[in-house]
Amino acid sequence: MHQSTxxxxxxxxxxxxxxxxxxxxxxxxxxFGGGYAMISIIENICVEKNxxxxxxxxxxxxxIAESTPGPIAINCATFVGYRQAGLIGATAATLGVTIPSFxxxxxxxxxxxxxxxxxVIAHAFHGIKIAVSVLIVKAAVKMMKHMKKQFLPxxxxxxxxxxxxxxxxxxxDFSSISLMLIAAVISLFFFTxxxxxxxxxxxxx
Amino acid sequence: xxxxxxxWNFFRVSCFAFGGAYSAIPxxxxxxxxxxxxxxxxxxxxxxVSESTPGPIMVNLATxVGSSQAGFLGAVLATLAVILPSFIIILLAMVVLxxxxxxxxxxxxxxxxxxxxxxxxxxxxVYMCVSNCLTLTADSSIxxxxxxxxxxxxxxxxxxxxFAKKQLSPIMLILISACLGIxxxx
Numbered sequence: 001m002h003q004s005t006x007x008x009x010x011x012x013x014x015x016x017x018x019x020x021x022x023x024x025x026x027x028x029x030x031x032f033g034g035g036y037a038m039i040s041i042i043e044n045i046c047v048e049k050n051x052x053x054x055x056x057x058x059x060x061x062x063x064i065a066e067s068t069p070g071p072i073a074i075n076c077a078t079f080v081g082y083r084q085a086g087l088i089g090a091t092a093a094t095l096g097v098t099i100p101s102f103x104x105x106x107x108x109x110x111x112x113x114x115x116x117x118x119x120v121i122a123h124a125f126h127g128i129k130i131a132v133s134v135l136i137v138k139a140a141v142k143m144m145k146h147m148k149k150q151f152l153p154x155x156x157x158x159x160x161x162x163x164x165x166x167x168x169x170x171x172x173d174f175s176s177i178s179l180m181l182i183a184a185v186i187s188l189f190f191f192t193x194x195x196x197x198x199x200x201x202x203x204x205x
Numbered sequence: 206x207x208x209x210x211x212x213w214n215f216f217r218v219s220c221f222a223f224g225g226a227y228s229a230i231p232x233x234x235x236x237x238x239x240x241x242x243x244x245x246x247x248x249x250x251x252x253x254v255s256e257s258t259p260g261p262i263m264v265n266l267a268t269x270v271g272s273s274q275a276g277f278l279g280a281v282l283a284t285l286a287v288i289l290p291s292f293i294i295i296l297l298a299m300v301v302l303x304x305x306x307x308x309x310x311x312x313x314x315x316x317x318x319x320x321x322x323x324x325x326x327x328x329x330x331v332y333m334c335v336s337n338c339l340t341l342t343a344d345s346s347i348x349x350x351x352x353x354x355x356x357x358x359x360x361x362x363x364x365x366x367x368f369a370k371k372q373l374s375p376i377m378l379i380l381i382s383a384c385l386g387i388x389x390x391x
Contacts (some may be wrong), residue, residue: 010249029259064306069222069308070227070291071261078295087296100283101260102268106280108254109272116250120387127301128253129246130337130354131378134362135256136330139227143323153320164231168332173239176231176325177221180318187312187317195309203217 014086017092023050024077024096042076052080073097152190154184206254208282215267215286222263223315228322229263231329242274249333256375260311263287320389350389358382 027041046052053061057079065075074094081093108115116122147153160179167174214236222229230252237243243251255265264287271283298306305311338352361381365373 036388061295064295065291068294068298070219070289070294071222071263071287073261074264074288074291075295078292079299082296082299090296092291097263098260098288101265102280102284104258104260105255105265105268106272106277108258109269109280112247112250112254112269123387123390125253125386126351126390127354127382127384128379129235129249130334130351130356130386131382132249132252132256133330133333133337134355134358135375135378136227136230136326137334138330138362140323140327140330143319143326147318147320153316155315157320157324157327160321160337161328162324164325164328165332168328171350172268175239176235177217179325180221180321183321184314185317188313191310191313191316197242 020081021092021096024093028097035146046080211271211283212286215283219287219290227326229327242270296317354385
């Protein structure tokens, strides 16, 4: 009796793992155009259809995903998977969301070079190249609109833009990651200074 | 040791890619160009391919670079390296990160990182726009056809936004640009 409930429990677990894997594979297969497009699809499938997580939890994941590094889709998959079936669930969902694009890109990588030798495709890619740079500028402009319009962020933005332009133009050997570390240190420094000053003012009063 | 190098570099990129795929592009560009893994040309093609195939752009780029440098195993390692940081961070988040994220000092670091990454993305985009149209060698020349496509695409994006009050989807933009490329370069 006891054994059979144990077995049933194990079967149920396998079942949920299977469903997590398949569902996230579907999400991975049908989301074009990166993270923001994915959020609405994940919300539809995990919150509305399967009720795996609540809407509030979904909002939390989005905020965490935005303020932590890495692809948003991976963040969401890990979160939902963990909620449903712990560490194995998180692994199943994350692998599920990754595998479709992995296979597709791997296949493309095997014959991209031959592919680009066809002249129509080469011409098309001349155009696409320009579209990609427009997309990157658009992404940056969109982020700027949501940014805090204060002195320090604007100053950091201007500096990092200028330095990055110079790095690109003169092929300087300076990585953008170091640039980000410097920005983090500067921001932390000013924040500490500000809180210290505020505290002193408070004490004087 | 190419496997280790692929893993370490993509792991590092993923650790610093705040706010989605576009913030990762400048970092990936940095890494692949400095190691000579891809040329600027192929990287741009691959960004377009990643945009037009499903899945996170970062994962797609990592898979491609890994595969082109070290075959299947390279692809697997680079992809895992991209996934791992966010996987671990979310697992931690379920336990502690909620309080960590609310910490004012952590917030201060994030507030510094955000504008910096926007500047980096903007610079990368602008530089790519310019370098597509200008050949910055000894005899600098303007590629008029590329400049034409750039102007047409910008007009189109602005036009759709003003008249249809919609965002032109990235896939549409890429499709249109491909058609323009075939017509204009033919």
